[in-house]
Amino acid sequence: MIDLYTAATPNGRKPAIALEEMGLPYTVHTIDLSQKEQFSPEFVALNPNSKIPVITDRDTGLTIFESGAILIYLAEKTGMLWPSDRAQRMDALQWLMFQMGSVGPMLGQLGHFRHSAPEPVPYGITRYEAETLRLFGVLDRQLSHRDYVAGAYSIADIALYPWIALYNHLQVSIEAYPHLTRWVNTLTARPAVQAGMARVNQKT
Template sequence: MLHLYTDSSPNGFKATIALEELSLPYQLHHVRIDEGDHRKPEFLALNPYGRIPVLMDTETGVQLFESAAILLYLADKTGALLAPKGPTRWEAIKWLQFHASSLGPLLGQRVHFTLFADTPIPLAQERYQGLTEEAFKVLDQTLVDRPYLAGDDYSIADIAHFGWLHIARIIQFDFSHHRYLSEWFERVAARPAVRKGVTLPAPATGA
């Protein structure tokens, strides 16, 4: 049995979308970050860093945190959302890593300095707005001649990017001037599993 420990956040939505896309049965455990659930001993036993999501597979004994690792595990477990071999597989992994090391952290910093910093720091706000804009441009250029990040097929790379871009839309980090990225976003957002995944364990109402 799969157990997912998560909250309504961009990283959490990656896991719920993937599980819904794969139609895998799982038990959802709501870790309410606003109430400090992620700092309680029982959750820190699952992830000592205190971050969601966490996936536990009681059938295999595998326990994972970090959303990219969870996406790779689910793809490997099912043989879906990641080509079995060849260039397309590595395209998906490459763009998954781009998200994990670039776009995701950059958007996270932009959210912090724009919405949550106790004291506004204009230089930091400007820096992370510029860096996320550069990342949006890279994605836009990549999607000029392909429907999905790895090529013709939807993959875990698309799921990873969608989680954060969904939040970017909610908090009005505009990327509508990037035509191909915007078209990709609407294409992914229309998928039934994506529509359901971003409501679990609850819809996001802020960053």
Template sequence: MLMTTQTQPIQLYYFPTPNGHKISIMLEELGVPYSVHPVHIGKGDQFHPDFLTISPNNKIPAILDPEGPDGKSISVFESGAILKYLAEKFDKFYPTDPRARVKVDEWLFWQMGGFGPMLGQNHHFAVYAPEKIPYAIDRYRNETHRLYGVLNRQLEGRDYIAGEYSIADMATLSWSLGWERQGIDLAEFPNIAAWQDRLKARPAVARGLAVPLPEDEKMDLATDKDAQNVLFNQRAR
């Protein structure tokens, strides 16, 4: 599906969360045209029927590419799937060598299956949960610390997670930037600190992390109880 040009903007359905930032960074790195559609997850925009046709799991990010395979439009949800789709389409940030590609896949799925979900539970129980449960806080803070140790060891002697700069780095960076709220002392993990600085120095990464929203779309989840109710108390509809 290699394609080197994009004439129509890719539609990005976005909110400035760590998962949202993965895709804004990737699109900025690719230098392709894209348009941002804010999905205010604290107001329940993610449950709108039109959005569910694109992202049936009612989560951001998602994309709609009008120039998909065979020239036909395609929607993609789940941040890891979006990263792989874009990397394969434009043949960037995802190696062609089979062994190198396996390495990127390992660390991409490590982030998707562990480094994101465990850090998210850390945030929930330590910051947002109305009842502070010591066991839950310790459980996820300890697992967060373990995962930082895994990443720090992987970065020993490497500039990037899987060797060359790749979608594995893009997937992991934005989650790691919340280290203070996660109860992490970054001084314990100098390889991660150096890697963060290396990535943040990339102009496209800086732009991707700064994709703005209209003022009325912003949210302070720590204090917005209505938004917390929307995000944390959903059941099957």
């Protein structure tokens, strides 16, 4: 059994999607970020950096934080969504790191300046919208010759999806990126993706 400490954010939804895809039983423990529960002593004991998500695997006694590390752990635990071939595995890993180092931070900043900044900052919106669209173009080119970002469906796709699926919320369009649009629609239709996204929306 996996205990998932999370919230309804893109990073928070990644492990739930993976757990659904892998068929692993898990319990969701919702961390109320608006109440700063991530800074409670109990949560800091799980993650010293006070960020969701975190998992605790009751089978192994391991606690893992950082969403990318969690996805790798789950993939290694199950042998699923993580190629056994080294070259293919490195391909999936580099696209997972692309999400962690580029897509998440840039789209997160656009979301901040669009919706959370205390006053409008046109420079911030322009900068991060341009970078978001550039990243959409990178993914569109990659997906022009592959069904999924690393060939076969993998944890790299799971990491990217909750961020790209925010495009309407971020007030940007994917219409100009047909391959990315196809990929978004394909993942949106997956039952495990739907279940993982919905499960983290629930209060527990």
